[in-house]
Amino acid sequence: xxxxxxxxxGGDGIGPSVTHEAKLLLExxxxxxxxxxxxxxxxxxxxxxxxxxxxxxxxxQIAVQRECAAVLLGALGxxxxxxxxxxxxxxxxxxxGFDLYANVRPVKALSDRLxxxxxxxxxxxxxxxxxxxxxxxxxxxxxxxxxxxxDEVAINEDLNxxxxxxxIVRAAFEYAKRTGRKRVCMADKSNAxxxxxxxxxxxxxxxxxxxxxxxxxxxxxxxxxxxxxxxPTQFEVLVMNNLFGDIxxxxxxxxxxxxxxxxxxxxxxxxxxxxxxxxxxxGSAPPLAGKDIANPFAALLTVGMMLTYLGWPDEExxxxxxxxxxxxxxxxxxxxxxxxxTRAAAAWVRERVAREL
Amino acid sequence: xxxxxxxxxGGDGIGPSVTHEAKLLLExxxxxxxxxxxxxxxxxxxxxxxxxxxxxxxxxQIAVQRECAAVLLGALGxxxxxxxxxxxxxxxxxxxGFDLYANVRPVKALSDRLxxxxxxxxxxxxxxxxxxxxxxxxxxxxxxxxxxxxDEVAINEDLNxxxxxxxIVRAAFEYAKRTGRKRVCMADKSNAxxxxxxxxxxxxxxxxxxxxxxxxxxxxxxxxxxxxxxxPTQFEVLVMNNLFGDIxxxxxxxxxxxxxxxxxxxxxxxxxxxxxxxxxxxGSAPPLAGKDIANPFAALLTVGMMLTYLGWPDEExxxxxxxxxxxxxxxxxxxxxxxxxTRAAAAWVRERVAREL
Ligand SMILES: CC(C)[C@H](C(=O)O)[C@@H](O)C(=O)O
Ligand SMILES: CC(C)[C@H](C(=O)O)[C@@H](O)C(=O)O
Numbered sequence: 161x162x163x164x165x166x167x168x169x170g171g172d173g174i175g176p177s178v179t180h181e182a183k184l185l186l187e188x189x190x191x192x193x194x195x196x197x198x199x200x201x202x203x204x205x206x207x208x209x210x211x212x213x214x215x216x217x218x219x220x221q222i223a224v225q226r227e228c229a230a231v232l233l234g235a236l237g238x239x240x241x242x243x244x245x246x247x248x249x250x251x252x253x254x255x256x257g258f259d260l261y262a263n264v265r266p267v268k269a270l271s272d273r274l275x276x277x278x279x280x281x282x283x284x285x286x287x288x289x290x291x292x293x294x295x296x297x298x299x300x301x302x303x304x305x306x307x308x309x310x311d312e313v314a315i316n317e318d319l320n321x322x323x324x325x326x327x328i329v330r331a332a333f334e335y336a337k338r339t340g341r342k343r344v345c346m347a348d349k350s351n352a353x354x355x356x357x358x359x360x361x362x363x364x365x366x367x368x369x370x371x372x373x374x375x376x377x378x379x380x381x382x383x384x385x386x387x388x389x390x391x392p393t394q395f396e397v398l399v400m401n402n403l404f405g406d407i408x409x410x411x412x413x414x415x416x417x418x419x420x421x422x423x424x425x426x427x428x429x430x431x432x433x434x435x436x437x438x439x440x441x442x443g444s445a446p447p448l449a450g451k452d453i454a455n456p457f458a459a460l461l462t463v464g465m466m467l468t469y470l471g472w473p474d475e476e477x478x479x480x481x482x483x484x485x486x487x488x489x490x491x492x493x494x495x496x497x498x499x500x501x502t503r504a505a506a507a508w509v510r511e512r513v514a515r516e517l
Numbered sequence: 518x519x520x521x522x523x524x525x526x527g528g529d530g531i532g533p534s535v536t537h538e539a540k541l542l543l544e545x546x547x548x549x550x551x552x553x554x555x556x557x558x559x560x561x562x563x564x565x566x567x568x569x570x571x572x573x574x575x576x577x578q579i580a581v582q583r584e585c586a587a588v589l590l591g592a593l594g595x596x597x598x599x600x601x602x603x604x605x606x607x608x609x610x611x612x613x614g615f616d617l618y619a620n621v622r623p624v625k626a627l628s629d630r631l632x633x634x635x636x637x638x639x640x641x642x643x644x645x646x647x648x649x650x651x652x653x654x655x656x657x658x659x660x661x662x663x664x665x666x667x668d669e670v671a672i673n674e675d676l677n678x679x680x681x682x683x684x685i686v687r688a689a690f691e692y693a694k695r696t697g698r699k700r701v702c703m704a705d706k707s708n709a710x711x712x713x714x715x716x717x718x719x720x721x722x723x724x725x726x727x728x729x730x731x732x733x734x735x736x737x738x739x740x741x742x743x744x745x746x747x748x749p750t751q752f753e754v755l756v757m758n759n760l761f762g763d764i765x766x767x768x769x770x771x772x773x774x775x776x777x778x779x780x781x782x783x784x785x786x787x788x789x790x791x792x793x794x795x796x797x798x799x800g801s802a803p804p805l806a807g808k809d810i811a812n813p814f815a816a817l818l819t820v821g822m823m824l825t826y827l828g829w830p831d832e833e834x835x836x837x838x839x840x841x842x843x844x845x846x847x848x849x850x851x852x853x854x855x856x857x858x859t860r861a862a863a864a865w866v867r868e869r870v871a872r873e874l
Pocket of ligand 2: 352382763798800
């Protein structure tokens with residue numbers, strides 16, 4: 161069939177409520193615009209884990225991989241599960257298990273008001289970050305020696321493969337080429353991490369030659385963090401390892417109005433037929449849960465990224481435009497200068513989208 | 518004798534010229550204020566390396582360690598030495614070789630004009646970062662396997678010891694206690710780096726108990742980078758590993774007016790008798806070299822940190838105050854909104870300091 165099945169995992173903290181709003185938006189697309197979407201809610205997260213010890217069962221993993229075009233994830237992390245085991249099993253279970261090597265995170269400001277930099281506005285912040293999503297320190301390699309003694313040594317290894325580095329660098333250049341962006345910058349720390357990041361430098365240098373029409377350079381990640389604040393306009397596409405991508409996109413969120421505005425896609429960029437994972441960049445923010453105050457816009461913008469992935473890119477642009485209008489009219493939550501609750505802010509966007517369809 | 522010997526290494530790029538200005542300021546202190554300083558210039562850096570292959574000779578290392586109270590370093594790094602071997606030998610030779618485990622980097626804005634955040638001024642940016650300086654990914658552990666083949670694997674290890682983590686965390690708390698700062702925040706990535714950063718969390722939790730009067734918390738480093746832009750006033754003292762300290766202090770420099778304003782000290786915090794290393798946070802910036810445009814203020818503020826270390830803390834405050842006045846009167850270089858060259862900006866500060874002495 162041509163129908164697209166979407167697995168929905170609300171997760172923990174504010175996850176379920178922003179994901180509920182995202183689901184309602186998807187329902188508008190299904191019911192009003194007639195998009196062939198099947199929504200499948202999965203009961204996974206801290207509650208489920210505490211109830212019956214289940215994190216991300218193998219049969220669910222297989223079913224998602226076989227049947228779904230996309231997964232929409234809210235957020236994971238709950239103070240009742242200190243080590244975040246369930247969160248890691250589910251999140252890394254999909255990122256690693258489905259080999260979703262490109263974590264694509266747009267750093268795009270939708271309103272002048274949300275840009276915290278003097279003399280800068282929305283037009284100055286429009287970057288897409290390609291974060292490597294399957295390697296680096298996230299693989300968990302390492303250990304602790306003589307734990308708990310004065311002689312303890314603890315190591316995490318930053319693992320990088322030729323294959324892993326090449327495919328994310330290539331994904332960044334391919335994206336730039338496809339979308340008409342003219343500049344790709346890689347961030348590394350090759351002046352200190354001589355083994356791992358010499359590989360990044362070398363691969364970057366090889367791959368960039370295949371894209372002579374695209375301006376490319378590398379920066380040390382420390383310099384990048386400084387320059388992106390001093391002048392974000394110089395960056396269009398960024399590519400970097402897992403850890404640096406994590407750091408730089410949170411920093412980027414500060415330029416967009418906070419984590420309440422930051423969307424992301426986790427994709428296997430070279431095989432668009434594969435199931436992909438969509439999640440707002442924010443976490444579960446337990447103190448905000450259940451209070452109808454969390455910003456739902458990151459989740460709605462994430463729906464936009466998903467619709468592009470599924471073949472309806474105009475809808476991503478529409479959602480962005482409507483969210484920008486909501487911000488302009490202060491029809492938004494307090495974190496972005498409005499007075500509405502989660503539900504009312506999401507409803508404003510949903511109704512405006514529905515009217516346009 | 519009570520005289521303090523100071524080794525001076527200009528280094529590469531803009532290093533020699535800003536260091537020359539720093540030396541002239543030290544000479545004012547020696548000649549006009551009568552401080553017992555002996556200045557010892559060392560010919561080390563790319564030129565020397567290219568001339569006779571010398572990076573950081575053992576006998577110099579020993580002499581510095583035996584005879585000097587402090588080292589003033591300009592900057593290292595030269596495009597003619599691609600791998601930066603000489604830079605690493607000298608810089609890490611001192612940081613590691615002298616066991617200078619605390620890289621102390623104030624993130625302090627000296628003028629409202631230099632703070633790039635809407636609605637924020639100088640009073641909002643006053644943080645001191647304690648960066649671990651002898652471990653982490655900087656130890657160089659790791660390697661490359663099947664280099665140059667499609668199967669290549671490259672690893673850098675993030676090495677952390679109980680001793681290393683404890684002493685830097687303790688240094689941060691001791692500093693807070695000594696200077697009356699009320700809040701210490703540790704940044705880690707324990708949700709992804711479970712071995713290395715579980716140690717950081719555990720040690721932080723132990724050490725903080727010894728300082729009940731100080732408010733303490735930890736943040737994931739990604740969250741820290743976001744929050745320091747959204748509201749820098751919530752931070753007073755930060756402590757983190759080598760790599761994160763590198764990244765966060767460059768980001769911090771963006772809040773101070775750029776790298777031209779950022780000073781640093783590398784000290785063995787628990788033994789103040791030991792030689793310490795003082796360097797501006799900026800690099801050698803080869804394109805700016807020899808043009809009389811580099812900002813000398815980071816180097817002058819670094820002299821201030823050195824004078825505190827040597828026992829004259831009032832002079833650090835004086836230098837800060839005079840540099841702030843220079844910024845206010847636009848007696849500064851273009852990067853911070855002035856029109857003066859390196860020499861003239863430094864002379865303005867030096868003459869004002871001399872007049873006050
Ligand atoms: C929850 C955490 C492990 C995760 C990460 O570091 O990838 C989060 O910060 C993110 O950016 O998605
Ligand atoms: C030159 C480089 C190796 C160095 C570092 O990463 O420590 C620099 O960025 C610094 O911050 O002093």
